[in-house]
Amino acid sequence: MGILLDSETNIVLQGACTRRGWQLLEDMLNYSATVAAGVCYGGLKTKVYRGVPFFKSLKQAVETAPEINVSVIAVPPYEVLGAAQEAMEAGVRLIIVHTADVPIKDVILIRREAERLNSLLLGPNADGVITPDVCMAGSLGGVLALSIHRRGPIGVISRSNGIVNELSGLLAAGGLGVSTIVTLGTERILFSSFVDILRLFADDEETKGVLLFGEPGGAYEAEAADWIAAHGYAKPIVAYIAGKFIDNLAEGTILGHRGVVIERGLGSPTDKIRRLQSAGVRVVAFNEDIPAVFQEVLKDG
Numbered sequence: 001m002g003i004l005l006d007s008e009t010n011i012v013l014q015g016a017c018t019r020r021g022w023q024l025l026e027d028m029l030n031y032s033a034t035v036a037a038g039v040c041y042g043g044l045k046t047k048v049y050r051g052v053p054f055f056k057s058l059k060q061a062v063e064t065a066p067e068i069n070v071s072v073i074a075v076p077p078y079e080v081l082g083a084a085q086e087a088m089e090a091g092v093r094l095i096i097v098h099t100a101d102v103p104i105k106d107v108i109l110i111r112r113e114a115e116r117l118n119s120l121l122l123g124p125n126a127d128g129v130i131t132p133d134v135c136m137a138g139s140l141g142g143v144l145a146l147s148i149h150r151r152g153p154i155g156v157i158s159r160s161n162g163i164v165n166e167l168s169g170l171l172a173a174g175g176l177g178v179s180t181i182v183t184l185g186t187e188r189i190l191f192s193s194f195v196d197i198l199r200l201f202a203d204d205e206e207t208k209g210v211l212l213f214g215e216p217g218g219a220y221e222a223e224a225a226d227w228i229a230a231h232g233y234a235k236p237i238v239a240y241i242a243g244k245f246i247d248n249l250a251e252g253t254i255l256g257h258r259g260v261v262i263e264r265g266l267g268s269p270t271d272k273i274r275r276l277q278s279a280g281v282r283v284v285a286f287n288e289d290i291p292a293v294f295q296e297v298l299k300d301g
Helices: 019-030 058-064 077-089 104-117 142-148 163-173 194-202 220-231 244-248 269-278 287-300
Strands: 011-014 035-039 052-055 070-073 094-097 120-122 128-131 135-138 151-158 178-183 209-214 237-241
Touching: 011 019, 011 058, 011 077, 019 035, 019 135, 019 142, 035 058, 052 058, 058 077, 070 077, 070 135, 077 094, 077 104, 094 128, 094 135, 104 120, 142 163, 151 163, 151 194, 163 178, 163 209, 163 287, 178 194, 194 209, 194 220, 209 220, 209 269, 209 287, 220 237, 220 269, 237 269, 237 287, 244 269
Parallel strands: 011 035, 011 070, 035 052, 070 094, 094 120, 151 178, 151 209, 209 237
Antiparallel strands: 128 135, 128 178
16 A cells, blocks of 8 residues: 555645645646645646646635645745745655755754654755555655556655665566655755654565664664664665765765755764664665665565
8 A cells, every 4th residue: 555645645736836846746737646726835837737826825725625645845945944844744655845944943843843743844945745555645756657667566765856766666676666755855954754754664564674774964764763762663774875975984074965964973984884784774875785685675574
């Protein structure tokens, strides 16, 4: 069955008339996702596009299409706070913030409100979620989404956006495929963690194993390792941590990725790998090893 998306998913695209919004809309419609409405905050130049009605506010959209249950946000960074609050107050159960560079203070405010209203948010700068052959909210692979992703037993949780397409292709080529792919986002502070999504995959019958893709910087992978060690996990978990070369660079080296901040060794790939292995997670050295390792652990399970 997969998680988060199903045949009853009805998406609203907040920021449909932005440049990125138009592309997201095309990608979702081309994947046969049900986009119930688009919201154009700067005013309406188009009222309907490919059967999708456009509105000036989310309130109008929800009044017309009360079945909306997922939002994809593609507004400019300083408008994300208002758009996310609108979606949470409207009772939208899953909110994907595709926008990058959201002010940290706004991310913190959104997280507090999400806890209060029990909303699940992904991002900032999350490409979205896909359950192959069912629905795509956001864009994972763009026009190639139909050919890249194949339905299968592996749930994927990633801090990277683009790399998930390669991982999905590797799993498909290895005869596996994915149940659902969830991108967490690439910013330093995220709305959701690996642990949040691991809990969802634990209850999904179709998912037989989970792949974690991590990166340097932050403590999300270490948090997942500590949680797995403390609680256990009934399904095999395989992890790949990118950027191991960073541990060999001179201290203070600055890299371009917004989430790559390593302080006093915390957030280093070596530390994350050690913690995950101590928790019983199989960590692969190369991403091309992932299918073979899953074939092994699923057979042993």
